[in-house]
Amino acid sequence: MRRTGIEFNRHDYEYDVYSLVKAFIPEEEVVSFYSGETPAGDFDRLFRVLYGDGGYTCIVEEQGGETLREQVELASPEDRFATKNLLKQTVYRMFSELTCRTLPWGTLTGIRPVKLAMHPLEKGQDRKEIAAGLRDTYFLSEEKTNLAIDIAVREREILRGMDYKNGYSLYVGIPFCPSICLYCSFGSHPLKKWRKRVDEYLDCLIREMAFTAEYFSDKKLQTVYIGGGTPTSLTASQLDRVLGEVATRFPMDEVREFTVEAGRPDTITEEKLAVIRRYPVSRISINPQTMNQETLDLVGRGHTVQEITGTFHMARGLGFDNINMDLIVGLPGEGQEEVAHTLEQIRELEPDSLTVHSLALKRAARLNLFRDRYREISFANSQEIMSLCEQTAAGMGMNPYYLYRQKNMAGNFENVGYAKAGKEGIYNILIMEEKQSIAALGAGSVSKRVYPDGLIKRSENVKDVSHYIARIEEMIERKKHLLCDC
Numbered sequence: 001m002r003r004t005g006i007e008f009n010r011h012d013y014e015y016d017v018y019s020l021v022k023a024f025i026p027e028e029e030v031v032s033f034y035s036g037e038t039p040a041g042d043f044d045r046l047f048r049v050l051y052g053d054g055g056y057t058c059i060v061e062e063q064g065g066e067t068l069r070e071q072v073e074l075a076s077p078e079d080r081f082a083t084k085n086l087l088k089q090t091v092y093r094m095f096s097e098l099t100c101r102t103l104p105w106g107t108l109t110g111i112r113p114v115k116l117a118m119h120p121l122e123k124g125q126d127r128k129e130i131a132a133g134l135r136d137t138y139f140l141s142e143e144k145t146n147l148a149i150d151i152a153v154r155e156r157e158i159l160r161g162m163d164y165k166n167g168y169s170l171y172v173g174i175p176f177c178p179s180i181c182l183y184c185s186f187g188s189h190p191l192k193k194w195r196k197r198v199d200e201y202l203d204c205l206i207r208e209m210a211f212t213a214e215y216f217s218d219k220k221l222q223t224v225y226i227g228g229g230t231p232t233s234l235t236a237s238q239l240d241r242v243l244g245e246v247a248t249r250f251p252m253d254e255v256r257e258f259t260v261e262a263g264r265p266d267t268i269t270e271e272k273l274a275v276i277r278r279y280p281v282s283r284i285s286i287n288p289q290t291m292n293q294e295t296l297d298l299v300g301r302g303h304t305v306q307e308i309t310g311t312f313h314m315a316r317g318l319g320f321d322n323i324n325m326d327l328i329v330g331l332p333g334e335g336q337e338e339v340a341h342t343l344e345q346i347r348e349l350e351p352d353s354l355t356v357h358s359l360a361l362k363r364a365a366r367l368n369l370f371r372d373r374y375r376e377i378s379f380a381n382s383q384e385i386m387s388l389c390e391q392t393a394a395g396m397g398m399n400p401y402y403l404y405r406q407k408n409m410a411g412n413f414e415n416v417g418y419a420k421a422g423k424e425g426i427y428n429i430l431i432m433e434e435k436q437s438i439a440a441l442g443a444g445s446v447s448k449r450v451y452p453d454g455l456i457k458r459s460e461n462v463k464d465v466s467h468y469i470a471r472i473e474e475m476i477e478r479k480k481h482l483l484c485d486c
């Protein structure tokens, strides 16, 4: 594998530069280090980002090849936003020239690109002005520029009427799954090992719920999301207990959306769906990820294609009229043909929304840890595949309504949520736009307090279930500290 080293002489913008370089050369090993350090091994290419005399000098030295040099003059080095943009623009130009590649998202390496369209939109800029800003400042392709603006416009419409001052959203995490998928990076816990402690976990979850309900008693609950893990990995009576506690402890009259992520089809039964139907749940998710059995087996999903279609029809039969399905593109061994097959099967099922994820090989995922074992299998994604998903969603009457990016995504693309009008996942948008406070309960959840001036403070619960149980009082204290500024 080719190696590129990035040398910095200052602890600034390292993550931004590293991410952008890595986006240009995902197939290479990229190592960053500071001047004076001696990194292990040789480099095929050395990129030096050196600060001095009120600016940066960027130099690329190819082993046995040419040297490129660009100077970044800074009018005001203390303006971090402008400095970062100038530096990233320079890195982009140099690596675009070196690799003869362009990146659809230009210089952007963050996870919320739609925010960059939303801000000028809220300030009253028209479409043409916003597009010019995205292209000139961040070098976005025309396709991604239009996508970001379309979604910003739609999000704004969907969020109209949300109360950011007195309203809040509730997240309840069930961190258990029947088996752990090969690509999982959520830190979910295998049920086989944890089954005996699930009730104990739920006892703690309900204590956290009791505190939150009391603390927010004068606020308006607007969306509820039961996620995980896989909430339906609970038994029907455990699920009944959780939903019952939510529905009785919190006021439901102002709730615009109540989602239960059923998730893995191998956990869904008619009994559990009937339990969910007894509560004011408005939206569920049944997630195939792919409709190719070979891939499902390879990534350890532990269910069949027939189980996906069977549980989907079962849910429809029980009256669920807002069903989302999640897909992943870039799964091992899957190219355009396999994705086309999946999309065709999804089209026949006619879900109400579709969320398309580009596989992100996060460090924690076993798929990445054992990547050598899968070396001969491709991890492909392409603009053609993303466009195919978009066209299929459009063919089902769906529009893109939310979008986010992750680190290490296959092909450097994005995750997009498509939905029929009125069937969008409002909670998904709130997570991305960060406009409303979210009280998040359970192991690994992150609560967010959004202040009127836009300041955001967070409080995290520990990820490990046994730590969460042992330290539940501390988790409640953390939440109290976040919510009441004490």
Ligand code: SF4
Binding pocket: 176, 177, 179, 180, 181, 183, 184, 185, 186, 188, 228, 229, 230, 263, 264
């Ligand atoms: S279903 Fe989701 S949370 Fe559970 S193991 Fe698979 S990827 Fe992880």
